[in-house]
Amino acid sequence: MARIQKHIATICAEAGKHTEAPNVHTEPIYATSAYLFEDADDAMRKLSDKRLGYVYSRWANPTVDQAAEKIAALEGFEAGTLTFAQLFSSGMAAIASVMLATCKAGDKILTQTQLYGTTDELMQSLLPEYAIETRSTDMTDLSKVAEILHADHRIKLIYLETPSNPLIQLVDIRAIVQLAAKYHIKVAVDNTFCTPLVQQPLAMGADFSIHSTTKFLNGHGTALGGVVVGRSRRFMQEHIWRQVKLLGGNSNAFDAWLLLQGMKTLSLRMERHVQNATKVAAYLEQHPNVKQVYYAGSKNHPQYKLAKKQMKNGGAMLSFELKGGLNAGKRLMNRVQICKLVTSLGTLDTLVQHPASMTHVNVPAERRLASGITDGLVRMSVGVEDVRDIIYDLEQGLK
Ligand SMILES: Cc1ncc(COP(=O)(O)O)c(C=O)c1O
Structure with missing residues (x-):
């Protein structure tokens, strides 16, 4: 049968398929902290650090994966490439993971002057303790942004929030992506205010689209959560997933299930x-x-x-x-x-x-x-x- 080209509302509404129980309609909640190995070879393969199969729910969980897959499909809808999503325990965990995955001591983040307060606090007060500095500027002044990028080669990440919280100021995503590309700088966009139904940052060339899923994606105020969606499978696996595995900011089956059900009416x-x-x-x-x-x-x-x-x-x-x-x-x-x-x-x-x-x-x-x-x-x-x-x-x- 030919594959149906789905519209975005259909991706929201439909239930995910499960290979282990293919006839369940609504996704089950896999409330388990760990998973059985078949034998020693199976354990060796799955513990090879490549995220193969299920080992332990800090690493991965089927319900969490189902929610991530739905978000990847929604955020990648217009991108025309494969997209990969990693779920987190909160929006802040997702935001921090992108910053830690793209910057190391000595690197800098360039961002706008107006941002969600906790994101700003993370950049201004916690990250400097690990020698990651942040420079804030008016991102609507593109010539100023070009000037900063040209002069400061320590900038490794441009972090945007558009529209901004709370004054609804916009940043031109395509224009910033174009400037960043010249210096191989990654661009992350907090898409929480919009949802993929309103704005598609990855299709505009951003490297990461981030959400506090606590908000519109869940929609019912029942669970905290965060997500990072990216276009490079390798980066998502080697750098973003690594943050979850080592820092433990993972989501859990119940919150992910609430998110999954919420997204059906997004x-x-x-x-x-x-x-x-x-x-x-x-x-x-x-x-x-x-x-x-x-x-x-x-x-x-x-x-x-x-x-x-x-x-x-x-x-x-x-x-x-x-x-x-x-x-x-x-x-x-x-x-x-x-x-x-x-x-x-x-x-x-x-x-x-x-x-x-x-x-x-x-x-x-x-x-x-x-x-x-x-x-x-x-x-x-x-x-x-x-x-x-x-x-x-x-x-x-x-x-
Ligand atoms: C735009 C934006 N980004 C990120 C966050 C942080 O998300 P969380 O509260 O899920 O950690 C919030 C929270 O209000 C937000 O408004």
């Missing part, structure tokens, strides 16, 4: 998330108490042209700045009923957070303001509820 969820986010952004843009809305799908976004070029739509993440500053932000947090006060994102329900009174409460105001996180900034992960209820909730909260 395409369906993203459609509704994006529809709702588009309407919520339009509503906020005309609200008299809102100073500024940051949404990649809005024509008013300063990088709308770039968003059109590298994203399928604006995604489901947005932020907005209230005219009333800190008090207005706190008042909104205290009044919303449908929107939930949660610092995570990507779940079915709408989540809001006010950095000045929540995630950034311990960051000195000066530093927070310097990175654009104003007193009245609110971040929103728009959910799949009836959008009329989300807007009504905002309306009564913003009064």
Whole structure:
């Protein structure tokens, strides 16, 4: 039979096949820490460090592999080459593994000024203790990036997050990949805000696409997880898998199974998330108490042209700045009923957070303001509820 060329929504929805129990429909949970060897030769072969077969669940587990394979297929959908995914216990474990796999003592990472706070902290405070330094710059200024790469040959990794958390700033992935290629520098993109349904970094030439699967990929807020997807089987095996084996940041069968089930509705969820986010952004843009809305799908976004070029739509993440500053932000947090006060994102329900009174409460105001996180900034992960209820909730909260 000819092989059917599947659409991306089909890859999301379908259940994975299992060679050991080919007639099970929904994937089983392989809750085992270790695996039997047939005999001494089998043990010798599997312990040869080449990740052949199953030995021990820190190395590999069938349920974890099934979730990884689905993500590899989704992230590689437009890449036109084989892609390989490694699952981790969290997004941070995945991010750290890429940095440790590409840089050694004396090397440098080049990144943007605005990033998810913990990623920034990892680069600014932990990695320097192991002599891996990070240089941050405005990645939208391509001539500046070219200048830095030309001058600094210690840079081994460019780390991007686009759109950025929380101000939805975009970086031109294709342009950065082109600059990096000249110096054989690897490019990693945190694709958590987008999902492969909205953005395909590997198809644009990036070496790695990374996710906190805790967010949209799982979609239900039931398990932490992270993933690295790459195009080189060899690099993924020799360097990324090695990190899991030696540092133990592996995922587990139950979390991977929750992720697998969550991903089956990813395409369906993203459609509704994006529809709702588009309407919520339009509503906020005309609200008299809102100073500024940051949404990649809005024509008013300063990088709308770039968003059109590298994203399928604006995604489901947005932020907005209230005219009333800190008090207005706190008042909104205290009044919303449908929107939930949660610092995570990507779940079915709408989540809001006010950095000045929540995630950034311990960051000195000066530093927070310097990175654009104003007193009245609110971040929103728009959910799949009836959008009329989300807007009504905002309306009564913003009064
Ligand atoms: C964009 C982004 N990347 C990475 C992470 C880290 O993921 P995790 O919390 O799963 O370690 C987060 C978490 O909020 C995030 O928002």
